[in-house]
Amino acid sequence: MHLTPPDMICFALYSAAHAMQQAYKPLLDELGITYPQYLVLSVLWAQDDQTVGAIGRQVQLDSNTLTPLLKRLQTQGIVSRERDAQDERQVRIRLTEKGYALRYAARDIPGCILDRSGLTLADATALRDKVTALRDHLRDEGV
Amino acid sequence: MHLTPPDMICFALYSAAHAMQQAYKPLLDELGITYPQYLVLSVLWAQDDQTVGAIGRQVQLDSNTLTPLLKRLQTQGIVSRERDAQDERQVRIRLTEKGYALRYAARDIPGCILDRSGLTLADATALRDKVTALRDHLRDEGV
DNA sequence: GGCATTTATATCGTACACGATTTAATCTTG
DNA sequence: CAAGATTAAATCGTGTACGATATAAATGCC
Numbered sequence: 001m002h003l004t005p006p007d008m009i010c011f012a013l014y015s016a017a018h019a020m021q022q023a024y025k026p027l028l029d030e031l032g033i034t035y036p037q038y039l040v041l042s043v044l045w046a047q048d049d050q051t052v053g054a055i056g057r058q059v060q061l062d063s064n065t066l067t068p069l070l071k072r073l074q075t076q077g078i079v080s081r082e083r084d085a086q087d088e089r090q091v092r093i094r095l096t097e098k099g100y101a102l103r104y105a106a107r108d109i110p111g112c113i114l115d116r117s118g119l120t121l122a123d124a125t126a127l128r129d130k131v132t133a134l135r136d137h138l139r140d141e142g143v
Numbered sequence: 144m145h146l147t148p149p150d151m152i153c154f155a156l157y158s159a160a161h162a163m164q165q166a167y168k169p170l171l172d173e174l175g176i177t178y179p180q181y182l183v184l185s186v187l188w189a190q191d192d193q194t195v196g197a198i199g200r201q202v203q204l205d206s207n208t209l210t211p212l213l214k215r216l217q218t219q220g221i222v223s224r225e226r227d228a229q230d231e232r233q234v235r236i237r238l239t240e241k242g243y244a245l246r247y248a249a250r251d252i253p254g255c256i257l258d259r260s261g262l263t264l265a266d267a268t269a270l271r272d273k274v275t276a277l278r279d280h281l282r283d284e285g286v
Numbered sequence: 287g288g289c290a291t292t293t294a295t296a297t298c299g300t301a302c303a304c305g306a307t308t309t310a311a312t313c314t315t316g
Numbered sequence: 317c318a319a320g321a322t323t324a325a326a327t328c329g330t331g332t333a334c335g336a337t338a339t340a341a342a343t344g345c346c
Contacts, residue, residue: 002246003253004189005182005202009271010163010256014182015203016278017160018303020153023281036332039148039157046147053294059148060158063295065333072331089294089341103145110146113153118280127277128152130270135159137261138166161333179302196324206325208303215301232311232324 013131023116027109031102037073038106040066044079044095045103051090078102156274166259170252174245180216181249183209187222187238188246194233221245 005011021035028038039059044050056066070093073079078099084090117124148154164178171181182202187193199209213236216222221242227233260267 002185002188004185006275007271008185008253009260009262009267009274010160010167011182011202012271012274012278013156013160013163016274016281017153017156018203019278019281020156021303023284024153034331035153039154042145042147042151045145051294052296059154060161061332062334064297064335067296069332083295087294087342091295110151116281116284117152117277118284119152119277124152127273128150128155131152131155131159131274132149134260134262134270135155135162138159138162138259141166141259141261164333177301194324195326204302205304207305207327210326212302226325230312230324234325 020113023113024109027106027112031105032076033073033078033102036061036065036069038109040069040073041078041095041099041102041106044093044099049092049094051084051092053090055093073099163256166256167252170249170255174248175219176216176221176245179204179208179212181252183212183216184221184238184242184245184249187236187242192235192237194227194235196233198236216242 005015024035024038028035031038033041036059040055043055043058052063052066052070056062059066061069070079070081074081076098077096080094080096081091082094084092114121114124119127148158167178167181171178174181176184179202183198186198186201195206195209195213199205202209204212213222213224217224219241220239223237223239225235225237227235257264257267262270
């Protein structure tokens, strides 16, 4: 017996995650940002002025991915990057005016995506929790 | 009201897909292949001698991603790439001896992953189907 | 206080993803 | 049967991911 991608739960997650990014793409194109950049901004919209590490823990990315991504956001004038005066090892990321403005421009995205998913809020929440539980189980085993 | 990544179903999928890849990594490292390469090989193990396009439809990737990936598999002596004599536009991908051997070496991976997921087969299947349905709904809307 | 250890980012190399374009082969239609 | 349309791969450019390593600042411990 042999599994092909359509049978695999890993492939379901892999292809669904990509399809989700495609669903976001036209909405994010209007804002001039990518999907991982949107995740980072969502973190900053909830709480501004965070370190690279703090952001990374929330989006589950390390500095090797975040540093270039944040530099691109900085180039676009969306965030500022500045060494912390107290602890020079840390870099504090802050939203610019433009970064704040994007929050407003992005306000309808979650609703759009829920619509596009074809799920009720309750179903989406239930599925999210199942997928999150699977992720956390996989991550815990890995340690 | 504002959603942060932990609230988003897109982030659940995104981070679960990454966690899944991490769960596969130690197993695939032993075979010397990556996770997308494993997906492609799973397709070929089910049915050898397919075109780039046919493989792409199953793993949902286009030639811009597959061509370099297949070239790397060819460099490793795992597949061969040859223009179809009947239709020179197409490139036929075939498993080498080594490519076949990997199927045997990889035979325990699905069981390992199911174990690591902490789900029963029934739960995994149910979750897979829900996630697949979501993906297909997102993809259909996109057209 | 000075040196080893730890911590926070950054850098580098490799491998996806994917939009856009290119190239070459086949098909279609007049 | 020839010109245009279509199809299949490949190429190019940009942006993630991530392992491994580097760098520099802060901390711990004698």
